[in-house]
Amino acid sequence: MSVGVNTETVAAAGPGRHRRPGDKGTGRARGVLRRPGTWLSLAWITVVVLGSLFASVLAPHDPLDQDLRSIYQGPSGTYWLGTDSLGRDVLSRLMHGGALSLLGSGEAVLVALLIGIPFGLLAGYRGGWADAVISRIAEALMALPVIIILLAVVAVYGRGFAVSMGALGVIFSAAIIRLVRATTAAVRSELYVDAARVSGLRAPRIVVRHVLPNVIAPVLIQSSLTLGTALLIQSGLGFLGLGPQPPAPNWGAGIAEAATAINQDAWLMVPTGGVLVLTVLAFNFLGDALRDAAPAGRGAAATGRFFGHRALPADSDAAEPADDGVLLRVRGLVVSFPEDGGGDQPVVDGVGFDVRPGETVGLVGESGCGKTVTALSVLGLVPGAGHVAEGRILFDGADLARMPEKRLAAYRGKRIGYIAQEPMTALDPCFTIGSQLVEPLRRHRGLDRARARARAVELLGLVGIPRPEQICRAYPHQLSGGMAQRAAIALALTGEPDLLIADEPTTALDVTVQAEILDLLRSLQAELGMAMILVTHDLGVVADICDRAVVMYAGQVVEEGTVDQIFTAALHPYTRALLRSTPEREATAGPLPAIEGTVPLPRDWPAGCRFAARCAYATEACSAAPVPMLVRDPAPGGPRAARCIRADSWKAVDHERAAGAV
Amino acid sequence: MLRTVLRRLLVVVPMLWGIATLAFCLVNLIPGSPARTILGDGATAEQVAALDRKMGYDRPLADQYWTWLSHVLRGDFGTSLLTSRPTTADVGARLPITLSVVAGAVLLTVVVGVAVGVLSAIGGRRLDRAGQSVLSFFMAVPSFWLGVLLVFLLSIRLGWLPATGYVPFAHSPGRWLASIALPCLSVAAVGIATVARQTRGAMLDVLTKDYIRTLRAAGVSNRSLIFRHALRNASIPIVTSVGFQFIGLLGSTVIVEQVFALNGLGALTLSAVNGKDFPVVLTVVLFTTTIVLAANLLVDVANAWLNPKARRA
Ligand code: SF4
Numbered sequence: 001m002s003v004g005v006n007t008e009t010v011a012a013a014g015p016g017r018h019r020r021p022g023d024k025g026t027g028r029a030r031g032v033l034r035r036p037g038t039w040l041s042l043a044w045i046t047v048v049v050l051g052s053l054f055a056s057v058l059a060p061h062d063p064l065d066q067d068l069r070s071i072y073q074g075p076s077g078t079y080w081l082g083t084d085s086l087g088r089d090v091l092s093r094l095m096h097g098g099a100l101s102l103l104g105s106g107e108a109v110l111v112a113l114l115i116g117i118p119f120g121l122l123a124g125y126r127g128g129w130a131d132a133v134i135s136r137i138a139e140a141l142m143a144l145p146v147i148i149i150l151l152a153v154v155a156v157y158g159r160g161f162a163v164s165m166g167a168l169g170v171i172f173s174a175a176i177i178r179l180v181r182a183t184t185a186a187v188r189s190e191l192y193v194d195a196a197r198v199s200g201l202r203a204p205r206i207v208v209r210h211v212l213p214n215v216i217a218p219v220l221i222q223s224s225l226t227l228g229t230a231l232l233i234q235s236g237l238g239f240l241g242l243g244p245q246p247p248a249p250n251w252g253a254g255i256a257e258a259a260t261a262i263n264q265d266a267w268l269m270v271p272t273g274g275v276l277v278l279t280v281l282a283f284n285f286l287g288d289a290l291r292d293a294a295p296a297g298r299g300a301a302a303t304g305r306f307f308g309h310r311a312l313p314a315d316s317d318a319a320e321p322a323d324d325g326v327l328l329r330v331r332g333l334v335v336s337f338p339e340d341g342g343g344d345q346p347v348v349d350g351v352g353f354d355v356r357p358g359e360t361v362g363l364v365g366e367s368g369c370g371k372t373v374t375a376l377s378v379l380g381l382v383p384g385a386g387h388v389a390e391g392r393i394l395f396d397g398a399d400l401a402r403m404p405e406k407r408l409a410a411y412r413g414k415r416i417g418y419i420a421q422e423p424m425t426a427l428d429p430c431f432t433i434g435s436q437l438v439e440p441l442r443r444h445r446g447l448d449r450a451r452a453r454a455r456a457v458e459l460l461g462l463v464g465i466p467r468p469e470q471i472c473r474a475y476p477h478q479l480s481g482g483m484a485q486r487a488a489i490a491l492a493l494t495g496e497p498d499l500l501i502a503d504e505p506t507t508a509l510d511v512t513v514q515a516e517i518l519d520l521l522r523s524l525q526a527e528l529g530m531a532m533i534l535v536t537h538d539l540g541v542v543a544d545i546c547d548r549a550v551v552m553y554a555g556q557v558v559e560e561g562t563v564d565q566i567f568t569a570a571l572h573p574y575t576r577a578l579l580r581s582t583p584e585r586e587a588t589a590g591p592l593p594a595i596e597g598t599v600p601l602p603r604d605w606p607a608g609c610r611f612a613a614r615c616a617y618a619t620e621a622c623s624a625a626p627v628p629m630l631v632r633d634p635a636p637g638g639p640r641a642a643r644c645i646r647a648d649s650w651k652a653v654d655h656e657r658a659a660g661a662v
Numbered sequence: 663m664l665r666t667v668l669r670r671l672l673v674v675v676p677m678l679w680g681i682a683t684l685a686f687c688l689v690n691l692i693p694g695s696p697a698r699t700i701l702g703d704g705a706t707a708e709q710v711a712a713l714d715r716k717m718g719y720d721r722p723l724a725d726q727y728w729t730w731l732s733h734v735l736r737g738d739f740g741t742s743l744l745t746s747r748p749t750t751a752d753v754g755a756r757l758p759i760t761l762s763v764v765a766g767a768v769l770l771t772v773v774v775g776v777a778v779g780v781l782s783a784i785g786g787r788r789l790d791r792a793g794q795s796v797l798s799f800f801m802a803v804p805s806f807w808l809g810v811l812l813v814f815l816l817s818i819r820l821g822w823l824p825a826t827g828y829v830p831f832a833h834s835p836g837r838w839l840a841s842i843a844l845p846c847l848s849v850a851a852v853g854i855a856t857v858a859r860q861t862r863g864a865m866l867d868v869l870t871k872d873y874i875r876t877l878r879a880a881g882v883s884n885r886s887l888i889f890r891h892a893l894r895n896a897s898i899p900i901v902t903s904v905g906f907q908f909i910g911l912l913g914s915t916v917i918v919e920q921v922f923a924l925n926g927l928g929a930l931t932l933s934a935v936n937g938k939d940f941p942v943v944l945t946v947v948l949f950t951t952t953i954v955l956a957a958n959l960l961v962d963v964a965n966a967w968l969n970p971k972a973r974r975a
C-alpha cells in the first residue's frame with residue numbers, strides 16, 4: 001500500500017511549460033480518450049459511486065441482515081457475491097461500505113485541495129518569506145509517518161473515519177502545496193517576461209485569470225492519484241478495526257473479516273479485496289491518462305530501440321569495387337522515420353558521396369537538410385525509431401548498413417570516431433574525464449588500467465589540454481566548453497580511428513574557441529592521417545579545413561566538388577545562397593542576408609526541384625520532374641556534380657538582371 | 663559531504679521539534695480532559711481528578727509542555743498507562759521486529775524494483791507492455807490483502823513458510839528470515855512496483871541523452887552503457903523515489919504486522935490506541951518521525967554523494 005505522497009511523477013507535468021493558446025495537445029488528448037482503459041476506469045468508478053451512494057435503494061439485501069443458515073455461500077442468484085460468516089450478503093455490504101469509503105477518501109482529497117491550493121498559490125505567487133514558511137511546513141508534513149499519525153488521531157478522537165480522513169487531508173495538502181507552488185512560480189516568471197499582458201491587472205485577477213487555469217490540470221491528476229491512495233489508507237484503518245463500530249460495513253473491515261474466515265471460505269477475499277483494488281486501479285489509471293493527455297505532460301517517453309541499428313537484409317548484389325582507394329562510399333542512402341499515422345517517411349533520400357583516406361569532406365546545409373542523420377547512419381546510430389531503409393554504406397569494402405549490430409559495434413570508436421555538437425552534454429556527468437577515456441582505451445587497445453590511464457593523459461595532452469593529469473580527475477561540469485570539446489575529441493581518438501565524424505564541432509562554442517578547435521582538428525588530422533567528415537552549416541568552416549564539400553538540401557545532395565570549385569564556381573543556386581550568407585572570416589560588417597524561406601519538412605517535399613520555392617531562378621521546368629544529379633566531371637579524386645537543371649544558365653540571369661538594373 | 667549532513671541537520675532538528683510540539687498539542691488539546699478520555703464515561707469525577715493530578719493534566723498547558731519537553735530531551739518519554747513501564751522500554755522491545763520488516767522491504771524494493779525497471783526499459787516493447795500492466799496492478803493492491811493471500815497460499819496451503827510469529831535474529835538467522843519473508847514481500851509489493859516504474863522512466867530518459875550516444879560512438883559496450891553509465895545517472899531519481907516509498911513501507915508494516923501476528927510497533931500502537939495510552943502513542947510518534955527523518959537525511963546524503971556537481975560544491 002502506498003502511503004507516501006507521490007508528487008514527483010506529477011511535478012513533471014506541472015511547472016515549466018504552461019498551457020498557451022495554440023498548444024498542440026488535443027491530438028494526444030484524443031489518443032488518451034481512445035484508450036479502452038480510460039473508458040473502463042470511468043465506467044467502473046461510475047458504477048462504484050452510484051452503487052455506493054444509492055446503496056439503500058439498489059442493494060439487493062439489507063447489509064446487516066443475518067441468515068445463519070446460509071453462511072459462507074458462494075456466489076448465487078440470490079447472493080451475487082456470496083455471503084459472509086453471519087450469512088450477510090457480501091454485495092450489499094460492499095455497496096453500503098463503499099459510501100463510507102468513497103466519502104472518506106473524498107473528504108481527505110477535498111481538505112487537501114482546500115488547504116493546498118490557496119497556500120500553494122500564495123507561496124508560488126508571493127515568494128519570499130511566505131514561500132519559505134509554507135514550503136517548510138509542507139516539507140514537515142511530508143515527513144510525517146502517515147499511518148502512525150492517523151492512529152494517534154484515532155486514539156484521541158475515537159474511531160470512525162470523519163476526523164482521521166480530515167487529518168489525512170491535512171497531510172496530503174503538502175503534495176498539493178508543492179505542486180501548485182511550483183506551477184504558479186513557473187507561470188509567474190513567464191508572466192513577468194511578457195509583462196504587457198499583465199500591466200494594470202491586480203494580483204488576484206492575475207491569479208484567477210492566468211495562474212489558476214494552468215494549475216487545474218496538474219491538480220486534477222494529483223487528486224485522482226491521491227483518491228486512490230486515500231482509499232488504500234482508509235481501508236488500512238478499517239482493516240485494523242478503527243473504522244466505525246462493527247456491524248456497520250466498510251471495505252477494510254470486510255477484508256479483515258474475510259481474512260479471519262479464510263480457512264472456511266477463501267472466496268470471500270476476492271470480492272472484498274477486488275472491489276478495492278479495481279477502484280484504486282481505476283483512479284490511478286485515470287490519473288495517468290490525464291497526465292498523458294495534459295499538454296504540459298512529459299509525453300510518452302521514447303521507447304525506441306536502444307540496441308542499435310536495424311541491419312538491412314544481406315543481398316548478393318556485387319558491391320561496387322572498393323579497392324579504388326575509397327575509405328567510405330555511401331550510395332543511395334535512404335533513412336526513414338516511422339510516421340504518426342503509420343508508414344515510413346524518409347528524411348534522407350538517396351544520398352551518396354565518397355571519402356578517401358586522409359581527406360576532409362564537409363557535409364554542408366541548413367539544419368533540417370539531413371546532414372546529421374546521414375552522418376549518424378554511418379555509425380549505425382540513427383536516433384529513435386529511425387533506420388536505414390535503402391542504400392549502401394561501404395566502409396573499407398564492408399557494407400555497414402547490412403552488418404548486424406554486434407559486428408558494427410566493433411567499428412564504433414575503433415575505426416570510426418564521432419564528435420558531437422554540444423560538448424557540455426557529450427560527456428557523462430557522473431564520471432571523471434579519465435574514467436570515460438580509460439573504458440574505450442582498454443576495450444580498443446587491450447591496455448591494463450594503469451597503461452590506459454597513462455594513455456588517457458597522453459591523449460588529453462595531444463588535444464591541447466593543459467595539466468592533463470588534473471583534467472583526467474575532473475568531472476565534465478568542471479570544464480569550460482572548449483576544454484570539454486577537447487576532451488570529447490580525445491574520447492573520439494581513443495581507438496585511433498581511420499575516419500572521424502564531427503557533427504558541428506564548433507557551433508556551440510565561443511568564436512575565439514571555435515578557431516582553436518578547428519586548428520586542433522586540422523593538426524590532428526595531419527598528424528594522425530585520418531579522414532574526416534565535418535558536418536556543418538557554416539561554409540566558412542568548410543573553407544577553413546575541408547578538401548571537398550558535399551552540399552545537402554532537403555534530404556538530397558545538391559552539389560559536390562572541391563572547396564575551390566564550390567567557392568569560386570558554385571553550380572547550384574542553394575550553394576550560392578549559402579555562400580552569400582557566410583561571413584568573411586575577418587570582417588563581418590552588417591547583418592548577413594539570410595536565405596529567405598525555410599527548408600521544407602520531409603512530408604512537404606515537392607516532386608520536382610526541392611529548392612524551387614526559394615530559388616530566384618526557378619522556372620516551370622524545375623518543378624516538373626525530379627532533378628537528377630548532373631555529373632560534370634567524374635574526377636577520380638571526387639566528382640564535380642550538381643542537382644540543378646539551370647546550372648549553366650542561372651548565372652547569366654544574374655548578369656542580365658544586373659545589367660537591367662543599371 | 664559533511665556540510666550536506668550539517669546543513670540538513672539544521673533543517674531536520676527544528677522540524678522534529680515542530681512535529682513533537684504538534685503531537686503534544688494533538689494529545690493534550692482534547693476537548694475535555696485527557697483523563698476523562700482515558701478513563702471513559704464510567705469514571706467518577708474523583709477518579710478523573712486524581713489521574714489529572716497524577717499526570718499533571720491539571721497544570722497550565724505551557725507548564726506541562728516544558729516539563730514534557732525537558733524530560734524528552736533527557737530521554738524520559740514518560741510511563742505507559744497500561745504497563746506502568748517507561749514507554750521507551752516498550753517501544754524499544756518492539757522496534758527490532760518492525761525495523762526488520764521495514765529493512766527487508768526496503769532491500770526488496772531497491773533490488774527487485776530497480777531490476778524490473780531496468781529490464782522493462784531495455785527489454786523490448788512487448789515485455790515492457792506486460793510489465794507496465796503488472797506494475798500498475800501491484801500499485802493498487804493493499805499490502806494487508808496481499809499479505810492474507812500470501813499466508814493462505816504459501817503457509818496454509820503449501821506450508822512453505824511460517825504463517826505467524828517472529829523469531830529474533832539472534833536465536834536463529836534462518837528462521838528469522840523465514841518469519842519476516844512474507845511480511846516483507848507483502849509490504850514491498852507496492853514499493854517494488856513504484857520504484858520499477860520510476861527506474862524505467864529514468865532509464866529511458868537517460869538513454870536518450872547525448873553522452874550515451876557519444877560513449878556508444880566511442881565504442882563503449884551496451885552492457886557498460888546500461889549498467890554503468892545509464893544506471894549511474896538514473897540513480898538519483900531512483901534513490902529519491904525509494905525515499906518517497908519509505909513512509910509508505912513503514913505504514914504498511916504497521917498494518918501488515920496484524921496479518922502475521924507480529925508483535926511489533928503496530929501491535930503496540932494499536933493496543934495503546936485502544937487503551938488510550940497517550941504516553942505510548944506520543945513516544946511512538948516521536949520515534950517513527952525520527953526514523954523517517956533519518957531515512958530522508960540518508961536519501962539527501964546519498965543524492966549529494968551520487969551527484970558530482972553537489973559533491974564538490
Ligand atoms: S533546378 Fe531550378 S529551381 Fe532548382 S535550383 Fe536549379 S534553377 Fe533553382
